Amino acid sequence: MAAKHVLRWRSGRWRHEERPGWTGFTLVEVLVVIAIIGVLVALLMPAVQMAREAARRSSCANNLKQQATAILLYEGQHGIYPTGGWGADWVGDPDRGFGPKQPGGWIYNILPYIEQENLRQLGSGLKNREKQTALVKLLQTPLEIMNCPSRRLARLYPYVGPNPLKNVTPPEKVAKSDYAISATISYQRSEVILSDIQLHGAGASNTVLAGEKSLPSQSYQTGQAAGDGLSMFAGDSPDIRRPANGTSIADRGGSGLGFGGPHPGGCNMAYGDGSVRFVAEDERFEQKGP
Secondary structure: OEEEEEEEEEOOEEEEEEEEEOOOOOHHHHHHHHHHHHHHHHHHHHHHHHHHHHHHHHHHHHHHHHHHHHHHHHHHHHOOOOOOOOOOOOEOOOOOOOOOOOOOOHHHHOHHHHOOHHHHOOOOOOOHHHHHHHHHHHHOOOOHHHOOOOOOOOOEEEOOOOOOOOOOOOOOEEEOOOEEEEOOOOOOOOOOOHHHHHHOOOOHHHOEEEEEEOOOHHHOOOOOOOOOOOOOOEOOOOOOEEOOOOEEOOOOOOOOOOEOOOOOOEEEEEEOOOOEEEEEOOOEEOOOOO
């Protein structure tokens, strides 16, 4: 504490008087404090980023857990795993059931099992233009459960597939998925039953159901990479189905052909017993297809 001088009128004249007061910080002291704060921030930021990524990875695993549960519920009710649909030039049709007569792929087929029955019924019983309008609304409905928070938000991305499609003219932007089903479980017009995968000897706990699909990191937001151009409600294509046979699961190189995610060190995968595991980048697996 240092004294401050003030001028007061006393006894008929001005007098200088002292009173206690606080001096300000010097420039050097301020710079030192700023430097210390900067060092602390630099030390804390990696830990904060790691905590955020851990939370996003956990959310991604929860997405896959819900998908795996829906796939197993579908198999339990229909006796087959979700069919792959008719191909990239079709989207789901609510009036064509759930088996191989359904043109939509696995994501469209599990909608009732992820609390999206109303979305699955869009266009039901309608004809021509009214049905097409309803299917456009379907294509423009993103779902958080189908997008990894480490990769991108659940919103619309540019459509770069066949146009027009067999049963609808797609809009400029559509909902897309960051997950794909295993080609062992679902493919074009498939009717895979539980005993099919049991016969391959892998067992449910070692059979991949679905996982994060591989995409180039620079294309996460563009929606225009190989295996990412269609709506997630389309039929069988690399957009929603990936091979699970002798492949490096965590293909972070983004080939657009296998599985892989944006998480450091690996990606999340769901298995036939409903479990979800984080699989290392260099881990490989042999899973015989049908």
